[in-house]
Amino acid sequence: MASEDEVSLLVIVVDVNPIWWGQQANREPQFTLSKCLDAVMVMGNSHLVMTRTNKLAIIASHCQESHFLYPCKLWKSGDGHGDDNASTSGDGKYELLSVANELIAEEIKNLMSRTEVKGNQTDTLLAGSLAKALCYIHRVAKELEAGQEMKSRILVIKAAEDCALQYMNFMNVIFAAQKQNILIDACVLDSDSGLLQQACDITGGLYLKIPQKSALAQYLLWVFLPDSDQRSQLVLPPPVHVDYRAACFCHRNLIEIGYVCSVCLSIFCNFSPICTTCETAFKIPLPQVVKSKKKKLKAST
Amino acid sequence: MDEEPERAKRWEGGYERTWEILKEDESGSLKATVEEILFQAKRKRVFESHGQVRLGMMRHLYVVIDTSRTMEDQDLKPNRLTSTLKLVEYFVEEYFDQNPISQVGIITTKNKRAEKLTDLAGNPKKHIDALKKAKDSTCGGEPSLYNSLSLAMQTLKHMPGHSSREVLIIFSSLTTCDPANIYELVKTLKALKIRVSVIGLSAEVRVCTVLTRETGGSYHVILDESHFRELLSFHVKPPPATSSSECSLIRMGFPQHTIASLSDQDAKPSFSQAHLDSTSGGPGLSMGGYFCPQCQAKYTELPVECKVCGLTLVSAPHLARSFHHLFPLEAFQEDRLELLHRKRFCEACQGELKDKSVFTCPSCSSVFCVECDLFIHDTLHCCPSCIHSRSAP
Numbered sequence: 001m002a003s004e005d006e007v008s009l010l011v012i013v014v015d016v017n018p019i020w021w022g023q024q025a026n027r028e029p030q031f032t033l034s035k036c037l038d039a040v041m042v043m044g045n046s047h048l049v050m051t052r053t054n055k056l057a058i059i060a061s062h063c064q065e066s067h068f069l070y071p072c073k074l075w076k077s078g079d080g081h082g083d084d085n086a087s088t089s090g091d092g093k094y095e096l097l098s099v100a101n102e103l104i105a106e107e108i109k110n111l112m113s114r115t116e117v118k119g120n121q122t123d124t125l126l127a128g129s130l131a132k133a134l135c136y137i138h139r140v141a142k143e144l145e146a147g148q149e150m151k152s153r154i155l156v157i158k159a160a161e162d163c164a165l166q167y168m169n170f171m172n173v174i175f176a177a178q179k180q181n182i183l184i185d186a187c188v189l190d191s192d193s194g195l196l197q198q199a200c201d202i203t204g205g206l207y208l209k210i211p212q213k214s215a216l217a218q219y220l221l222w223v224f225l226p227d228s229d230q231r232s233q234l235v236l237p238p239p240v241h242v243d244y245r246a247a248c249f250c251h252r253n254l255i256e257i258g259y260v261c262s263v264c265l266s267i268f269c270n271f272s273p274i275c276t277t278c279e280t281a282f283k284i285p286l287p288q289v290v291k292s293k294k295k296k297l298k299a300s301t
Numbered sequence: 302m303d304e305e306p307e308r309a310k311r312w313e314g315g316y317e318r319t320w321e322i323l324k325e326d327e328s329g330s331l332k333a334t335v336e337e338i339l340f341q342a343k344r345k346r347v348f349e350s351h352g353q354v355r356l357g358m359m360r361h362l363y364v365v366i367d368t369s370r371t372m373e374d375q376d377l378k379p380n381r382l383t384s385t386l387k388l389v390e391y392f393v394e395e396y397f398d399q400n401p402i403s404q405v406g407i408i409t410t411k412n413k414r415a416e417k418l419t420d421l422a423g424n425p426k427k428h429i430d431a432l433k434k435a436k437d438s439t440c441g442g443e444p445s446l447y448n449s450l451s452l453a454m455q456t457l458k459h460m461p462g463h464s465s466r467e468v469l470i471i472f473s474s475l476t477t478c479d480p481a482n483i484y485e486l487v488k489t490l491k492a493l494k495i496r497v498s499v500i501g502l503s504a505e506v507r508v509c510t511v512l513t514r515e516t517g518g519s520y521h522v523i524l525d526e527s528h529f530r531e532l533l534s535f536h537v538k539p540p541p542a543t544s545s546s547e548c549s550l551i552r553m554g555f556p557q558h559t560i561a562s563l564s565d566q567d568a569k570p571s572f573s574q575a576h577l578d579s580t581s582g583g584p585g586l587s588m589g590g591y592f593c594p595q596c597q598a599k600y601t602e603l604p605v606e607c608k609v610c611g612l613t614l615v616s617a618p619h620l621a622r623s624f625h626h627l628f629p630l631e632a633f634q635e636d637r638l639e640l641l642h643r644k645r646f647c648e649a650c651q652g653e654l655k656d657k658s659v660f661t662c663p664s665c666s667s668v669f670c671v672e673c674d675l676f677i678h679d680t681l682h683c684c685p686s687c688i689h690s691r692s693a694p
Contacts, residue, residue, distance in 0.1 A: 131685035135649035138676045169688040171621040176680045245555045246617035256594040259550040262463035280548040
């Protein structure tokens with residue numbers, strides 16, 4: 001059991017891409033965004049009641065912004081005591097949990113109603129949400145009292161597909177998380193995501209693609225609720241095989257042997273005299289020219 | 302011999318009155334000044350943007366550690382040698398974090414001789430183990446700059462032209478014992494394009510000044526242990542490449558990681574090449590690993606140079622670690638808090654803005670607090686609000 005000095009912070013990043021969820025409502029009406037958020041609330045509540053010193057944060061990752069659903073900016077401290085307007089729930093639930101749930105529901109309704117999707121912005125801004133999560137974890141770590149240690153992890157619930165444009169930002173975020181010893185776990189609803197597989201492999205987290213979406217709450221509680229110390233004692237889904245081969249810049253094929261420009265580190269599958277990214281001309285190694293002096297001497301004698 | 306005028310020495314110039322920095326306010330307390338000094342100390346890490354200068358990404362660096370008699374001095378706690386070895390361990394870890402495809406080697410010098418502690422290698426564990434064992438070694442005699450530089454030169458001159466060749470000397474003694482004229486060696490180093498930098502622990506020594514000036518390196522003398530750590534961190538970032546370094550296409554392999562379990566039919570346990578050479582215990586048999594795409598030799602870790610066929614093996618994230626050097630993040634503008642009435646919360650961490658200065662990103666105009674600014678520039682390397690606008694680099 002964790003002692004009083006150990007704080008465990010869980011940040012849940014939920015993908016609320018309205019286009020994917022809208023299509024999902026047509027495909028499977030029994031699993032919609034509200035059901036997903038119910039499962040997230042159950043997970044958040046469970047984490048908060050595991051130990052008194054646990055902390056929680058929830059970020060919604062949209063096409064245009066990332067918004068913190070919990071905790072609310074207007075609170076002075078992480079606990080909700082300053083909120084006079086909160087109605088105490090009639091069913092005797094722990095007040096922290098009921099306030100948290102109401103707040104999350106309120107904020108997600110505001111978020112979805114006020115943002116409009118424009119034109120070509122259909123990808124979820126996952127790298128941005130992860131960056132904000134890391135900054136939040138960094139701030140909470142600085143605000144701890146003396147003698148407290150903190151362990152943090154990020155759980156990503158991903159719905160839509162990967163955006164290849166975010167590759168570099170994503171990798172920066174992953175390396176920053178690895179340096180700060182923050183685990184990134186991924187729970188994927190629909191299609192496999194190579195970026196998240198790499199993130200989980202590099203930081204040491206768990207990657208799981210859920211076979212049945214309607215059982216989301218069960219998978220979250222079984223696989224992702226225990227923290228890293230307890231995971232060694234459980235039998236969890238096996239690690240996936242991550243493809244670390246690089247893609248060449250000219251054809252986007254995955255290659256096993258390639259040529260790397262020493263200036264800009266771009267990868268090519270074939271030798272070419274000029275790098276297309278940084279336009280450096282390369283030295284082409286020529287075969288040595290054999291001097292023919294000796295042969296001439298022999299011919300003259 | 303001197304082409305540029307040397308800096309004026311302190312005894313030649315006037316006094317520097319360091320007590321004038323402290324100013325009392327009307328009630329006689331120094332609190333405001335102390336807070337200002339602490340705030341400046343937080344921001345002290347100068348963010349130097351090299352702009353559009355080509356950087357030397359693949360580096361071959363030799364660290365020369367002076368283990369002569371002066372290293373037993375106790376002005377760094379517990380003694381200079383232990384403190385230096387601890388800081389060099391930290392340096393090696395940071396170095397491989399920022400330059401994953403580079404290599405480091407360690408040389409020690411004492412008793413007028415130099416010897417190699419570890420060869421040039423890309424794996425941090427070997428170096429850290431060797432440094433830990435070196436803590437028990439004795440210090441004695443005088444160091445020899447000539448011998449250590451020629452030992453480093455012997456290996457560095459065979460390195461390919463596109464990599465940057467560097468030597469970092471941690472020099473504590475005020476003397477050096479050389480078998481031949483060191484200025485000739487400096488000329489040879491300059492011709493081979495080897496950049497030598499020195500960190501002095503005692504005082505400025507003229508031969509080091511000449512050495513670093515001729516080869517294009519930097520020379521600093523430490524004030525205390527935290528300054529020593531800062532000076533080492535300057536050498537972690539890749540330096541600007543010299544104009545004469547060649548650019549070439551390097552052939553590299555990207556092996557797949559195969560995880561085989563006992564239930565697979567074809568799975569056979571095998572030795573990795575690293576285990577065949579090492580003398581540490583353990584059977585070394587493992588099921589999965591990385592297989593070289595050219596010769597199928599097995600390795601357990603990357604990056605490594607294949608011993609059988611000579612191909613450099615890396616994985617794509619190793620190259621991705623160096624990308625932030627190629628696209629560095631701009632420094633944020635510092636403003637006073639009172640000028641921005643509307644924004645009370647830092648956009649990255651959602652905390653209240655309490656410090657007297659806030660930082661604004663020039664491209665997206667979002668406001669960040671001091672802690673987030675440091676975190677973004679040191680660790681994250683990308684502005685959290687800019688990546689919301691989805692511009693691909």
